[in-house]
Amino acid sequence: MIDWAALLGGALFGFLGGMVAAWCIASVEAAKAWAGDLRQRFKVKQADREKAQQLRHARLDDEHRAELQRGEDERKQAEKARDNERKRVRRAHTELKKALQTANETVRTHTSVLFINLLSAEGVSPEVLLEETTKLDRHRVLLKELQGHLEALSGLGVSIKHSITDGEIPPSSI
Numbered sequence: 001m002i003d004w005a006a007l008l009g010g011a012l013f014g015f016l017g018g019m020v021a022a023w024c025i026a027s028v029e030a031a032k033a034w035a036g037d038l039r040q041r042f043k044v045k046q047a048d049r050e051k052a053q054q055l056r057h058a059r060l061d062d063e064h065r066a067e068l069q070r071g072e073d074e075r076k077q078a079e080k081a082r083d084n085e086r087k088r089v090r091r092a093h094t095e096l097k098k099a100l101q102t103a104n105e106t107v108r109t110h111t112s113v114l115f116i117n118l119l120s121a122e123g124v125s126p127e128v129l130l131e132e133t134t135k136l137d138r139h140r141v142l143l144k145e146l147q148g149h150l151e152a153l154s155g156l157g158v159s160i161k162h163s164i165t166d167g168e169i170p171p172s173s174i
Contacts, residue, residue, distance in 0.1 A: 096158065
């Protein structure tokens with residue numbers, strides 16, 4: 001006769017053994033899937049980190065490049081300012097030389113109406129009087145020219161406090 005208990009026990013034991021085997025296989029597969037998923041997440045995070053690092057490096061490189069460019073621009077600007085200052089000083093020096101020559105000639109041609117009147121009263125020859133009158137006219141022209149040099153120098157940043165006037169000529173007519 002059939003031993004139902006043994007058959008049922010064997011079937012139950014086989015079923016349980018199959019379930020345990022299936023559970024082991026499933027758990028191994030689940031562990032493999034979980035490990036694969038974990039590996040995939042790790043790779044994605046690593047790729048994200050690498051991308052973020054590349055972006056950070058690119059940003060730092062851009063900032064460094066911009067800083068170098070700013071430094072180069074500042075250097076060029078400073079060099080340009082120095083060159084402009086040199087040119088200004090050179091122009092002022094040239095103008096000052098011209099003004100000095102004009103001032104020297106102005107001093108050489110200095111005469112006055114009183115002196116001419118004195119010579120006229122003493123009866124000096126008309127040639128000498130004409131020469132002194134011409135000298136006075138030339139002196140007045142040179143004073144105007146010297147005033148122009150003074151204005152040019154002040155435009156170049158050179159400050160000369162002394163006004164250029166002749167005692168006989170009012171400053172407004174120069």
